[in-house]
Amino acid sequence: MSILVIAEHDNASINGATLNTVSAAKAIGGDIAVLVAGEGCGAAAEAAAKIDGVSKVLVADNAAYGHQLAENVALLVAELGKDYGYILAPATTNGKNTLPRAAALLDVAQISEIISVESADTFKRPIYAGNVIATVQSSDAIKVITVRATAFDAAAAEGGSAAVEAVASAHDAGKSSFEKEELAKSDRPDLTAADIVVSGGRGMQNGDNFSMLYSLADKLGAAVGASRAAVDAGFVPNDMQVGQTGKIVAPGLYIAVGISGAIQHLAGMKDSKVIVAINKDEDAPIFQVADYGLVADLFDALPELESAI
Amino acid sequence: MKVLVAVKRVVDYNVKVRPKSDGTDVDLNNVKMAINPFCEIAVEEAVRLKEKGVATEIIAVSIGPKVAQEQIRTALALGADRGILVETEEDVQPLGIAKVLKAVVDKEQPQLVIMGKQAIDGDNNQTGQMLAALTGMAQGTFASEVAVDGDSVAVTREIDGGLQTVKLALPAVVTTDLRLNEPRYASLPNIMKAKKKPLDTLTPDELGIDVTPRVKTLKVEPPAERQAGIKVADVAELVEKLKNEAKVI
Ligand SMILES: Cc1cc2nc3c(=O)[nH]c(=O)nc-3n(C[C@H](O)[C@H](O)[C@H](O)COP(=O)(O)OP(=O)(O)OC[C@H]3O[C@@H](n4cnc5c(N)ncnc54)[C@H](O)[C@@H]3O)c2cc1C
Numbered sequence: 001m002s003i004l005v006i007a008e009h010d011n012a013s014i015n016g017a018t019l020n021t022v023s024a025a026k027a028i029g030g031d032i033a034v035l036v037a038g039e040g041c042g043a044a045a046e047a048a049a050k051i052d053g054v055s056k057v058l059v060a061d062n063a064a065y066g067h068q069l070a071e072n073v074a075l076l077v078a079e080l081g082k083d084y085g086y087i088l089a090p091a092t093t094n095g096k097n098t099l100p101r102a103a104a105l106l107d108v109a110q111i112s113e114i115i116s117v118e119s120a121d122t123f124k125r126p127i128y129a130g131n132v133i134a135t136v137q138s139s140d141a142i143k144v145i146t147v148r149a150t151a152f153d154a155a156a157a158e159g160g161s162a163a164v165e166a167v168a169s170a171h172d173a174g175k176s177s178f179e180k181e182e183l184a185k186s187d188r189p190d191l192t193a194a195d196i197v198v199s200g201g202r203g204m205q206n207g208d209n210f211s212m213l214y215s216l217a218d219k220l221g222a223a224v225g226a227s228r229a230a231v232d233a234g235f236v237p238n239d240m241q242v243g244q245t246g247k248i249v250a251p252g253l254y255i256a257v258g259i260s261g262a263i264q265h266l267a268g269m270k271d272s273k274v275i276v277a278i279n280k281d282e283d284a285p286i287f288q289v290a291d292y293g294l295v296a297d298l299f300d301a302l303p304e305l306e307s308a309i
Numbered sequence: 310m311k312v313l314v315a316v317k318r319v320v321d322y323n324v325k326v327r328p329k330s331d332g333t334d335v336d337l338n339n340v341k342m343a344i345n346p347f348c349e350i351a352v353e354e355a356v357r358l359k360e361k362g363v364a365t366e367i368i369a370v371s372i373g374p375k376v377a378q379e380q381i382r383t384a385l386a387l388g389a390d391r392g393i394l395v396e397t398e399e400d401v402q403p404l405g406i407a408k409v410l411k412a413v414v415d416k417e418q419p420q421l422v423i424m425g426k427q428a429i430d431g432d433n434n435q436t437g438q439m440l441a442a443l444t445g446m447a448q449g450t451f452a453s454e455v456a457v458d459g460d461s462v463a464v465t466r467e468i469d470g471g472l473q474t475v476k477l478a479l480p481a482v483v484t485t486d487l488r489l490n491e492p493r494y495a496s497l498p499n500i501m502k503a504k505k506k507p508l509d510t511l512t513p514d515e516l517g518i519d520v521t522p523r524v525k526t527l528k529v530e531p532p533a534e535r536q537a538g539i540k541v542a543d544v545a546e547l548v549e550k551l552k553n554e555a556k557v558i
């Protein structure tokens with residue numbers, strides 16, 4: 001069975017989550033094609049062609065796909081996807097936006113955020129904020145799936161030499177248009193790809209105090225995340241939220257500072273390899289998942305920690 | 310304009326759900342049920358649109374068992390005008406829900422459909438996008454701001470990189486994210502009033518919709534447990550452990 005992977009990209013390069021999605025496709029087995037839909041996305045297509053295990057890259061380079069509007073891209077995915085047995089996309093906000101729309105156009109179900117491939121039609125996925133793992137079996141002819149990147153190793157970005165084919169179809173549904181974007185700029189590593197993540201919660205008290213986390217992160221080469229409470233309170237922007245309804249991270253080291261450890265937060269970070277919690281409340285639930293817990297006032301512990309490493 | 314909101318009955322977000330010991334299903338015996346938090350935000354947004362004079366009527370729809378009436382009543386108490394329960398004992402999956410909602414949309418012809426981005430039980434994050442596909446409507450998912458302007462709506466979306474604003478032709482589907490608004494509490498008088506608001510009941514059959522699941526759950530199990538960790542005495546011990554034991558810094 002052939003597999004179509006929808007690439008996540010910024011026209012110039014391929015987003016890392018695409019590499020994990022290719023690994024999920026390899027676990028299913030079969031010819032892997034990657035679709036790069038965008039505008040001026042030739043460089044991203046070239047990069048996709050080098051991914052290990054990819055046999056073909058389809059490039060749909062058209063203004064209609066420039067901002068990844070779901071109304072347009074889903075039409076393209078449904079058109080191309082009907083010839084495949086599987087359509088996979090990373091479970092990024094972009095994949096989550098477009099793929100269910102394409103699945104409905106094809107009249108098939110979507111299986112969201114798989115964490116393992118059990119067989120050609122059977123997959124595991126977390127439900128109830130990760131408190132339960134469900135094994136699900138699909139009876140659809142085309143299996144439409146989003147992939148939780150942290151559950152699959154990244155395929156090698158180099159080594160492949162897939163054929164690149166242009167796709168002419170330009171679907172413009174004419175229902176939506178892009179207005180503007182405010183993207184967070186940061187020199188720190190990407191939250192979902194970083195080896196170390198330092199996250200702050202309501203205990204940080206305000207946005208200014210997050211500078212303590214930023215300077216610790218810079219010393220560790222880490223990314224900075226946050227709990228929902230910290231985002232809701234306006235300490236930091238929404239793209240930093242880790243959790244059931246935010247980003248899923250699984251770094252080698254996760255340091256939770258002033259975070260209580262609600263199930264919705266744990267859902268986004270409990271697969272981290274080593275978890276450190278710093279909290280002044282010794283009964284905070286975060287300590288139940290922490291490998292190393294430090295009961296302390298964060299305003300004492302953070303400066304000490306930064307100078308000790 | 311008419312606004313349709315879809316509300317799902319789910320386990321309360323504070324409940325830590327566990328699988329049954331035989332692994333056939335999750336154990337929902339005697340657990341507290343509630344309106345899905347993202348659906349509550351959807352209702353609140355619709356009510357605010359009505360208070361601004363943009364919305365004229367708010368219809369709350371739920372698909373589920375008879376007891377899902379409770380969640381529709383909650384929506385009515387928060388300010389929805391009438392409710393529709395599409396009653397079924399079947400565990401309907403997102404594509405089936407989207408098809409039922411499309412049938413309701415065809416009947417009611419709303420200009421705006423507001424839904425949650427995600428139901429916190431199945432964590433699917435699909436239904437709004439699927440309804441938009443089936444009806445051919447534009448979609449504004451993960452909304453943190455919604456501004457209706459004549460025959461279009463500007464939706465600011467929470468995306469991985471930050472915020473994105475798109476303009477959608479109406480009718481459209483909007484799905485809510487956490488920062489869209491902070492839902493109000495229903496007052497006692499409004500809870501009483503809600504009991505008298507109209508609530509129609511339909512079935513998927515009456516709507517001519519086949520809700521047979523395409524995906525079968527073979528088993529459910531708890532996630533891998535983490536090994537219990539230790540408490541360190543101070544920052545010095547923490548750093549020592551991270552360097553020499555965990556070897557992560
Ligand atoms: C539908 C829904 C979705 C959600 N999605 C998410 C999600 O994706 N991600 C998420 O994180 N949450 C999510 N939540 C929210 C979640 O339930 C919690 O409310 C949230 O995680 C709490 O954030 P917090 O731990 O920062 O705040 P709190 O629970 O208030 O904890 C603050 C902690 O800081 C500690 N503290 C305070 N001062 C200090 C100090 N000086 N030194 C040391 N420690 C200190 C306190 O002891 C406390 O443990 C969601 C909730 C709902 C209903």
Ligand SMILES: Nc1ncnc2c1ncn2[C@@H]1O[C@H](COP(=O)(O)O)[C@@H](O)[C@H]1O
Binds near residue numbers: 373406424428435436
């Ligand atoms: N049974 C249901 N009844 C009414 N609305 C639903 C139902 N299931 C899903 N929805 C709507 O779809 C949204 C997303 O759900 P899901 O795609 O299951 O994560 C929910 O927040 C609801 O607005």
